[in-house]
Amino acid sequence: MLRYILYSVIFFIFSIDVAFSKEEAQTSPRQKVVELIKKGLSEWSKRDFESAEKFLVNAQVQALEIRDTQLYITSTNNLGILFNTKEEYFKSRECYQVVLDFVSEENVSKSRFLALLNMGISFRKSGDYEHAILYLIKTLEYAKNFPSGKELASCYNEIGTVKLQQKLFDEALEFFQKSLQIRERIGHKKGVAGSLNNIGDTYKKMGQIRKALDFYQRSLLIKENLGNKKLIATTCNNIGLLYIKLEDYELAKNNLRRSMSLKEEMKDKLGIVNTCISFGQLFRIQKNYTESEKYLLRGNRIVEEVGSLHLKKEIYKELKELYLTKKEFGKMTTYYDRYVEVKDSIFNVESMKSINELETRYQTREKEQQIEVLNIEKEAKANESFYMKIVLGVFLFSLLPIGFFAKQRQKTKILKEKVAASNNESTRLGMELHDSIAGDLSHLCRSMEKVNGDDTFVKQLRKISDQVRGVSHQLNMNAIANQNFRDALSDSLYLNHFPQNIDLQIHLPVGFELEDFEKKINLIRIVQELVNNSLKHAQASSIVIKFRKESKSIQFEYADDGIGADLNKIRKGNGWFNVQERAELLSGKIDIQTSPGNGLYFKLVV
The missing domain is CATH 1.25.40 (Serine Threonine Protein Phosphatase 5, Tetratricopeptide repeat)
Known part of the structure; x- marks a missing residue:
């Protein structure tokens, strides 16, 4: 922020x-x-x-x-x-x-540069890394027009941040180093401190604690020279956490105390909560449970006041760990329940943001279409003249095709409403499943794990609980549609728990993306329907999914090596009707080939 x-x-x-x-x-x-x-x-x-x-x-x-x-x-x-x-x-x-x-x-203006850079940051923060990189590369080329190099360093730094979030650590280090070199050359001290800090973050995530500590300390020296208390406090907290990992608890304590002192001086409530969490971890590891509890409960009081869901989640998680270590299982269960509740709340908030964004896109598109229709009508009225009789004659002859198109339009409208209702109902069920059944199953698992955590039945129940949560995410099409296509496809197929005995191959070109969220939802639903058929009915051991763009069309191919079926029987099934309706809504052309014993081949061109 x-x-x-x-x-x-x-x-x-x-x-x-x-x-x-x-x-x-x-x-x-x-x-x-x-x-x-x-x-x-x-x-x-x-x-x-x-x-x-x-x-x-x-x-x-x-x-x-x-x-x-x-x-x-x-x-x-x-x-x-x-x-x-x-x-x-x-x-x-x-x-x-x-x-x-x-x-x-x-x-060549700073205004355009900042708009491009911030566009990349916006996509990165929303998790759309492919679009973030595309905009940042544009920004990179544009930044070369500025002689100072400061803009170029900012671009390298942002690209490094995207690579870090993608866990491409070597690439992240490369871009952060480029940013650092430019900032050192032009004497941009605050920028140098930021680049050093980012390199430290990267090494920390790589598990190279000593290297991370070195870069954090170099960053801290510059921040101390600049006198920026907020940055000093944040870096001291980070250094304290690294010393905890290195088991040098005295140095950890010194850095955390300094961080806390500065944050209290600035009345930075969110910062105080973060340092309370760090102290809670430190004292719990040292088995000083009284001090750990004191800091965590202090952080809890503040976070209740400021209302940050993400910090609540971290506080509840640490309190749960503390009471688990102390074997106070009643309190442990209480805070674990609160942790799950807040985690679910964050999920719901993010889902609602996705829904609102999708609605905004839809409304914007509807308004644009309305404006276009009004402009056409206005132009038509302006051109009315003595040719009206001729137009009327043409109109009489065109009644037949107009009737056909009107009927087709009505059919498309009904189909669109039906598919939209299906998507909305699916999303509603997904959210209810996530909030009710999944939560109850999780609570039941925790209760039984306290009694006998190694029991086979308990493990199976935990597996079922995880599967229910996975299904709830699969059903929430609004949340899926807000992701980039690759992640949306992965979540919709629940790839983390896909049957291991199935050879699944997914071929997506680099940078493949669909801006039209309705098209994205319908294509993903078609994939889900086909995969479901292959797993439940076709007895397939191999599935191949391919997407590619050719000219202005999107080509989707699907094949499995299952038992196949009579094509006429397939066309009578509910699953096929769902696929056909969605393909029709997309104005797509279907080619399907199957017969008993010969698997399934499905192709859709949109």
Whole structure:
């Protein structure tokens, strides 16, 4: 979050320095917009996001009224970064696209650079790494137009962050090192500290604790010279955690105390909670359960006040571990239940964000279509003239095809509504299954594990509980549709628990993606239906799934080596009707080949 606030402040300062001369700054309407942006950033720094959004939207509107393009771009870009912070990624990308539409590609400007960079960050934060890399590569090329090198270093740093989240550690280190070299050359101390910290994060995730510690300490020295208390406190906390891993508990304690002292001085409540968690871990490992409990309960009180779900999850997890170690199973069960409840709440919040984003996309598309229809009607009325009689004659002859198309349109509408209802019901069932049955099964498993954790029946029950949770995720099509296609396909087929005796091959070209979420949902549903048939009825031992793009079409091929079936019988089955309806909705062409003893081959061109 700090990174995005920093970008906002940098962007604002740049805009003021470049866009406004001293004479213009005295102009009342322009100065009013500048003040609105300042107020928005001020409210943002206080974490009052609603108020910040109101000020920035107001600035955006007033900038349009006075026809000041630069101020409009400034407020829009900052609004996009705010939406990123609020995890409203679709809204943030809409803002960045507005900026990109305003600023031509030929115009080398900081505004376009920041919009491209933030677009990549938005995709990265939403877990869409493929699109993040695509935008960051565009940003990389654009950044080469700036002589300072600062922009180029930022691009390398962001690409490294994506690679780190993808667990491509060698590539992450390569990009972080490139960023570090540029920042050292131009003397950008804060940037150098950030790059060193990121390299430390990478080595930490690689399990190379000594190397991670070295880079964290180098980063800390620079932050101390800069006097940035917040960054110092965060780094001290990270160093403390590394010393815990190295079992040097005294140095761990010293660093955590320093971190806590700075966070208390700044009244950084979220930071205090994080350090309370770190202290809880340290004292639990040292078997000082009284101190561990003291810090964790303090963190729990604060987190209840600030209401961060993610920090609640971490606190409950640590309290559960503490009481498990102390063999206080009653308290352990209480906090484990709270941990599961919060984890499920986070899942539901993310699902609702996905649903809202999908609805926003749908509504945007509907509005665009309505505008297009209105424009056509307007143009038609403008062209009305004495040719009306001729048009009327043509109209009479066209009644037959119009009737046909109207009937076809009605059929498509009914089919669309039916498929949409099926998707909505599937999603509803998935969420209910996740919140009720899966939760009850999990609670039952924990209760039985306390009595006899090694019992075969208990293990089987745990397996069933995991499978129910997996099925709930498979059913939630809104959550799946918000992922990139590869991850969506993986989750929908529950690949982590796919039968090991089945040879499953999935062929997806690098960068294969579908922007149309309806097309994505329907194709994934077709795959699920075919796989379900192969596993339950066809007795297949091998399944091959292929997707590829050719020109403007998408080609999907599916084959199994099962027992096959009579084609006429297949066409009478409910599963085939579902596949056929979805293919028809996509205006796709189907080719299906099967016979008894010869497996199944299915091809769909959309």
